Each structure stands twice: as C-alpha cells, then as structure tokens.
Amino acid sequence: MIKKIIIIGLLAGVGVIFFQLFQAYQVPTILSNKLAVYYAQNAAREVGAANLVSAIVVTYRGFDTLGEVTILFLTAAIISFVLKLKKEDRVPDRPIRETSELLTSSSQVIVPVIFLVGIYIFINGHLTPGGGFQGGAVIASGVLLMLLANPHMEVSHKLVAFIESLSGIGFVVVGVLGLILAGGFLDNRFLPLGTFGTLISAGALPLIYIFIGLKVGAELSNILGTISTHQNEKNS
Amino acid sequence: MIIAIAAVLCLLSLVGAIMTIHSKKLSIGIIASGLVSLTASILFLLLAAPDVALTEASIGSGLTTIIFFYALNKIRQNHD
Numbered sequence: 001m002i003k004k005i006i007i008i009g010l011l012a013g014v015g016v017i018f019f020q021l022f023q024a025y026q027v028p029t030i031l032s033n034k035l036a037v038y039y040a041q042n043a044a045r046e047v048g049a050a051n052l053v054s055a056i057v058v059t060y061r062g063f064d065t066l067g068e069v070t071i072l073f074l075t076a077a078i079i080s081f082v083l084k085l086k087k088e089d090r091v092p093d094r095p096i097r098e099t100s101e102l103l104t105s106s107s108q109v110i111v112p113v114i115f116l117v118g119i120y121i122f123i124n125g126h127l128t129p130g131g132g133f134q135g136g137a138v139i140a141s142g143v144l145l146m147l148l149a150n151p152h153m154e155v156s157h158k159l160v161a162f163i164e165s166l167s168g169i170g171f172v173v174v175g176v177l178g179l180i181l182a183g184g185f186l187d188n189r190f191l192p193l194g195t196f197g198t199l200i201s202a203g204a205l206p207l208i209y210i211f212i213g214l215k216v217g218a219e220l221s222n223i224l225g226t227i228s229t230h231q232n233e234k235n236s
Numbered sequence: 237m238i239i240a241i242a243a244v245l246c247l248l249s250l251v252g253a254i255m256t257i258h259s260k261k262l263s264i265g266i267i268a269s270g271l272v273s274l275t276a277s278i279l280f281l282l283l284a285a286p287d288v289a290l291t292e293a294s295i296g297s298g299l300t301t302i303i304f305f306y307a308l309n310k311i312r313q314n315h316d
Contacts, residue, residue, distance in 0.1 A: 051287075054287075121290070129286035129289070129290050130291075134287075134291050134294045134295075137294045138294050141294070141299045144303065144306060145302060148305070148309065
C-alpha cells in the first residue's frame with residue numbers, strides 16, 4: 001500500500017515538473033545560439049549537403065561520429081567475446097521448432113525490400129533525413145527477420161568481419177585524406193562539391209555515410225548472429 | 237489541428253505504455269511497446285525533427301520489437 005502511494009506520488013511529481021517545463025516553454029523566434037546561426041548560414045555553402053543535420057554530424061562533428069562507431073564496435077566485440085563458443089559446445093542437431101509458412105514466405109518477399117530501404121537511407125543521407133546509423137539499423141532488422149524465418153541460418157562471420165573492417169578502414173582513410181588534402185579531419189571538400197541537392201554532391205559526405213552504414217549494419221548483424229549461434233549451446 | 241493530433245498521439249502512447257505493463261499475453265505487450273515508439277516517432281516528426289524520428293522508427297519501433305519477438309520465440313522453444 002505504502003509502495004503504491006510512493007509510486008503515485010513520484011509520478012505526480014514528475015508530471016508537475018514536466019507541466020512546469022511545458023508552461024515555461026516559448027517558441028524561439030530568432031536563433032540565439034551563435035554556433036546555430038553559423039551552421040544555418042554557412043553549412044550549405046561550405047559542405048554542400050541539403051540535409052543540415054548530416055552536414056553537422058559527419059563533417060563539423062565528425063570526430064564524435066568516429067567515437068560513436070568505435071563504441072558500437074567495442075559493444076559488438078565484447079558480445080562476441082562473452083558469448084564465444086568452443087567447437088565441442090555446439091549441438092547442431094538440437095530440435096528447433098519449425099517456423100510458420102506465413103513467416104517464411106513473407107520474409108522472402110519483404111527482406112530484399114528492407115535491405116533496399118536501408119541502403120537508400122544511407123546513400124541519400126546527405127539529401128534526406130537519416131544516414132548511416134539509421135540505414136544500418138534497418139539492414140540489421142532485415143537480417144534479424146531472416147534469422148527468425150530460418151533458425152538454421154548462420155550469419156557468415158568471415159563476410160561480416162570483412163565488410164566491417166573494410167568500411168572501418170575506409171572511414172578513417174577518408175578522414176585522413178580530408179586532413180591531408182583539405183581543411184581538417186573528415187573534411188569532405190577534397191572531392192568536388194557538385195551541384196547542391198543532387199545525389200553525387202557534398203564531396204566525400206556520401207562516401208563517409210556509405211562506410212558508416214555498412215559498418216553499423218555489419219556490426220549489428222554480427223551481434224544478432226552471435227546470439228543466434230549461442231542458441232545451439234548445451235543447456236548446462 | 238496539430239495540437240489535437242499531438243494530444244491523440246500522447247494519449248495513444250500512454251495507452252500503449254499501460255498495455256505493455258498490464259497485458260496478460262507477452263506478444264500483445266511487445267506490440268504495445270512498439271506502439272509507444274511509433275507514436276514517439278510521429279511526435280518527433282511533428283516537432284520538425286525528421287532525423288530523430290527516423291532513428292526512433294528504425295531502432296525503437298523496428299529493431300527492438302523484432303528482437304523482443306526473437307527472444308520470445310526462443311523462450312517458447314525452450315519450453316517445448
């Protein structure tokens with residue numbers, strides 16, 4: 001009883017705090033932050049990306065993105081390490097419940113479309129909302145659907161590791177090329193900026209987003225594949 | 237008009253959150269938690285943050301829901 005009263009009291013307190021925030025909020029009519037003003041005025045000319053968010057995320061704040069990709073890589077590596085299987089632990093002929101016909105058939109139709117949408121999201125990252133991380137997550141959900149439909153499938157670790165290391169190295173190489181040929185690390189202006197708003201524009205930005213998208217997709221797929229093969233371990 | 241839509245979405249999100257906790261069947265709870273993410277993503281879109289909306293839709297509503305279903309499937313297999 002006392003527990004419930006405390007919970008309701010806490011919820012009411014949080015509600016009051018949020019209501020105060022909501023009451024005090026006024027829509028700003030001018031950009032007061034100098035950095036925001038700079039981005040809004042100069043990003044289109046300097047970076048050439050129609051999507052201001054990806055211009056900031058990939059070039060001005062590109063170093064942060066490198067850190068995020070590294071964190072994701074570490075997570076994938078640690079999960080693989082913790083769930084590591086020895087050869088003799090594997091029990092491949094453990095009975096696995098068959099999936100329904102509906103799931104198997106529909107996944108065959110929908111998985112290519114999911115992959116296509118994911119690739120579209122990260123290739124068009126400099127024009128439309130979204131980018132490498134979102135596209136990679138969409139691709140990983142396609143891989144997960146394949147695993148759901150076919151429990152016997154195994155994600156090829158060699159292929160995933162190859163894609164992941166290739167795109168990771170490519171990302172860093174593009175960054176260093178920016179450092180050598182243009183203004184700084186991950187500067188995209190060593191390639192021509194092109195026409196504003198077309199697919200091949202914004203210098204190296206689409207290239208960077210393709211690398212990030214492939215890397216995130218490969219890492220998340222690797223995590224899912226590791227968890228899926230772990231299923232075949234003996235129940236000790 | 238937009239405020240009315242936002243209010244309906246907020247209510248839907250609350251209903252989804254309560255259903256997630258109180259539903260007897262786990263699968264209904266998973267779908268309800270996906271609904272919370274979906275309404276949050278539409279709210280982000282209304283607040284003119286399409287990038288955040290896409291992230292929420294792809295990770296919160298897509299990947300997380302499928303991972304929960306995958307885990308549920310695995311639990312059922314162990315019960316058989």
